[in-house]
Amino acid sequence: MPELPEVETVRRGLHRLIIGRVVKAADSDNPKSFPNAKHDVEAFLIGATVSNVRRRAKVLMIDLSTDYTLVIHLKMTGQLVFVGEQRFGAGHPNDSLINHLPDKSTRVSLTFTDDTKLFFNDQRKFGWMRLMPTVEVPNIDFMKKVGPEPLEADFTPSEFAARFKRRAGTSIKAALLDQSVVAGVGNIYADESLWGAKIHPKRLVRDIKPREFALLYTDLRAVMNLAIDKGGSSNQTYINAEGEKGRYMDFARVFRREGQECPRCGTVIIKFKAAGRGTHICPHCQKL
């Protein structure tokens, strides 16, 4: 699923819903989804109070009163869904998304002392949840190499352009997807921002002009901020912490719009493979 805007949407929901709740039980059916030793879970998760919910790149961190943290990566199909005091009534839009939980994709279930629950669902099992000391989180390999947060106020256009230097020989799309260049960009917002900046995804980084980097910086931030505002993109499986879909796909300009007209010039949008991923462009606006 989830790129920065989707993970941020989940974070905001969890921040509102689970802080202060106390963990009573933790169950998992899949060691790869939750590879923690039982004695650690019993010592540092059971009985712990949720103190904060943070995000770095596409990684979520649920901080606990025990100075341990649940670190979570949703990868392609992960969901974190809170089921509260009352479930939705039959006929409610979220009814079918939440009321059946847990289901066959549930990898981890947390139960709080008030009997509310947090489910980690993940159809493809790529995602994971790990319990570790809070001070150790910055030392995991991913955190050490991940690039800056693109939406931070102090992230400048010149820093953005400079981060690409190391990837001069690859395509701009591959570089955008590289989490060590800039944090949080995935396939949807790579395509959307490259369309905004009128850059063909297969162009080499070394051939991108400073003026084009400036446009890409501006559009990437605009697209991600809009996506957060719309609650993310629900292309297939993504839902937020309350089981709701995001609405950014209603605003998408090229992603998954092959065969439809470019909203800027009317040329038919095409799809092909770039950087190993399905890629969408306007062939008139984005020339190689």
Place this chain on the structure above:
DNA sequence: CACTTGACCTGTCCGC
């Protein structure tokens, strides 16, 4: 080092 490709999984959709 920098770059590309396959692997990790399950489910769905599309063409025959």
Place this chain on the structure above:
DNA sequence: TGCGGACAGGTCAAGT
């Protein structure tokens, strides 16, 4: 209706 293959919001460990 069945079956094979391609494909799906992401990283990694390998290979060159």
